[in-house]
Amino acid sequence: MAKKERKSRKGKVITTASFLILLVVGICFLFVPLFKSLKFGLDLQGGFEILYKVESIDGSKMNHDKIMATYKTLSKRIDSLGVSEPEISIEGNKIRVKLAGVKDPDEARKQLSTVASLSFRDTEDNLLMDSNVLTAGGAKISQDNSGKPAVLLQVKDKDKFYEVTNKVKDYGDNKNLLVIWLDYEDLKDSYANEGKKCGTSESNCLSAASVSQGFASDVIIQGNFTDEEVSNLVDLINSGSLPSKLTEISSKTVGASFGDATLEKTLIAGIIGIVLIILILIGVYHFAGFISSISMMIYAFLVFAIFWLLGGVLTLPGIAALVLGIGMAVDSNVITFSRIKDELYKGKSLPVAVREGTKSSFSAIIDSNITTFIVAVIMFMFGESSIKGFATMLMITIIVTMFTMVFLTRLLVKLFVKTDFFNDKVRLFINVKKDDIPDVSKNEKVKKIPFKNTNFLKHSKVFITISLLIIFAGSILIGTKGLNLGIDYQSGSDISIETEKNISTKELTKDIKELKLEKRDIEKTDNEVNIRVTNVLNGNQVKEVVHHFEDKYDAKTNVGVVSNIVKKELTKNAILSVLLAMIGIIIYMSIRFKFSYAIGGVIALFHDVAIIFALFAIFRLEISTMFIAAILAIIGYSINDTIVGFDRIRENLRKEDRKKLTKEGLKEVCNKSIRETFTRTIYTSITTLLPVIALIVLGSSEILTFNIAMLIGLIAGTYSSIYIATVMFTVLESRSLGKPEKKKIVYTDDIDEKKIKGINC
Helix, strand or coil: CHHHHHHHHHHHHHHHHHHHHHHHHHHHHHHHHHHHHCEECHHHHCEEEEEEEEEECCCCCCCHHHHHHHHHHHHHHHHHHCCCCCEEEEECCEEEEEEECCCCHHHHHHHHHCCCCEEEECCCCCEEEEHHHEEEEEEEEEECCCCCEEEEEEECCHHHHHHHHHHHCCCCCCCCEEEEEECCCCCCCCHHHHHHHCCCCCCCEEEEEECCCCCCCCEEECCCCCHHHHHHHHHHHHHHHCCEEEEEEEEEEECHHHHHHHHHHHHHHHHHHHHHHHHHHHHHHHHHHHHHHHHHHHHHHHHHHHHHHCCCEECHHHHHHHHHHHHHHHHHHHHHHHHHHHHHHCCCCHHHHHHHHHHHHHHHHHHHHHHHHHHHHHHHHHCCHHHHHHHHHHHHHHHHHHHHHHHHHHHHHHHHHCCCCCCCCHHHHHCCCHHHCCCHHHCCCCCCCCCCCCCHHHHHHHHHHHHHHHHHHHHHHHHHCCCEECHHHCCEEEEEEECCCCCCHHHHHHHHHHCCCCEEEEEECCCEEEEEECCCCCHHHHHHHHHHHHHHHCCEEEEEEECHHHHHHHHHHHHHHHHHHHHHHHHHHHHHCCHHHHHHHHHHHHHHHHHHHHHHHHCCCEECHHHHHHHHHHHHHHHHHHHHHHHHHHHHHCCCCCCCCCHHHHHHHHHHHHHHHHHHHHHHHHHHHHHHHHHHHHCCHHHHHHHHHHHHHHHHHHHHHHHHHHHHHHHHHHHHCCCCCCCCCCCCCCCCHHHHCCCCC
């Protein structure tokens, strides 16, 4: 009977495991078409990006309505370029246009930057009036006599308007039409060919209104319009009559070959990183690691699926966020598995250990993910386009983590445990030896306590001294030489050329002089050269530079341009983002923990940021927008790591009598908590570092500084959680020793009525 029961359990395990493997195989088959259906950004397929500042020619203030009108005009012009999946976004008083896969950047730039031109013509395309007859921005949403949506035109030159309309009303053969055009082009546009398309996105013809009398006042354009059509027409007419101009303040051209190579390198690096994580999970946690790996595969698929459903555009920073997110997502499982092992070391059975371990790990997982989510939201609010892409992917990964790596993994673990197949195979299930599990019935004590005799805080002064020396050296170099700022924070132009020819620095310097540019620096790799100049190149200069290197070296050339306006905006937003992230974390940790925990955590964050800046100054590494994304990501990750440690400290302190607790006793509680979470800290750090290292070694050079900053930050964040955050907490918390801890009032349904009898409410 027992043999038959064991066979039945084994059959259930094999059936369930087989189903999971088939599920993963199915996901792998679906993943390829899903990935191909995603929209890729400029850095992954090539294209053209340009950022305009919208300004008023007559000095009037550019309000939201005026900027929206300009936005509509640019959208209409993009349609005429025939670009699939364009991106156009408003950023304050600026408009960013991304044209992935555009064939001719010069033509795109020319067509986009032309001032919108509104004209009134007859059916023979003869010019009758231009936008000067209208009040600037004077088109309004109105209604006709029947209450239907219509467009009100505020006329400025009433005499001219009356003269023209009075003339048009007498045209015979149904030609008494006043045709309104936006950006009319001779030899291309004509009412004869486009009359039927007038008013649609396919034509520059906005409207053809019949004229029955001469008008010397404001007029209404009426027809069978919908509310949306009227709103769109108002914006387009206003954009043609507005005294506004577009000033190019940054641009970037990426060749398709650069994008393809970047995508291939990043994907290979990501796959290798994931495979290494899977091998470690299975090696460390055996069958539980296998379950975690299955969840991780589902996690990656769901992240891409949600990104696709949201219509997101996948960029290089987005892939970096996904790969980083995988490492961080695994942390949720590592925390849970560590707690389960702790319960097993106390002598509990596997089902009980799983139940207690999953329950006790939940608060740490929730708190760590929420703090990272806060940082991602701040990145999205204040970051520019590439950082927004990173933040969007990071937010999605956090949400999916809570489903797959918390809910799904726990469900699968409990499902297998319920089969009772692993009750006497604990080592196979989660790599805990039978000899390490005490027999509670024989009153055996806990046999295994990891790092039992290690005094972690004893070495805190050594680590603090090392950190201070690094920060001091970095500060000296920043003060004397400054940081190696990239184009984003200096303004100027970045010229990347890819060629098989070996070009000497002397030759490149000569080329720069020939092009009348001012060199900032030149960096060379195997087949790529990166030249930075102080000049903010305009469209014609970009074209000249590209043609020069293509003709002379048969080189594929990309040019990025950043103006001083963008530099100031990025710098301000970078500082604001970091400060707001810190404030958000202090507030959340003060609510969830207490103020002493929050201060300890934030000081550790300042330490991590300072270490990254110092090492970048020492090794003269470049500071770019992606560097700031790395700083914010490290803030999210480091506080994640710190919260896990603080959660264990808080749990252990609840078992202590605070009136009798001494400073040494507090240090011992902290030491004990570090010992209990140290194994988890090491595994989490390794699984997060692996994909980052893979991206450094095999990934694209475009995100190299991002990954180096992440590598430094991950290492600094790991030891600062122990030696900085915990030490600062003990210093602050020791001041309140001997005082009773303020307890929160907890309302519950099962309070003993005798205990509350006599209490006046």
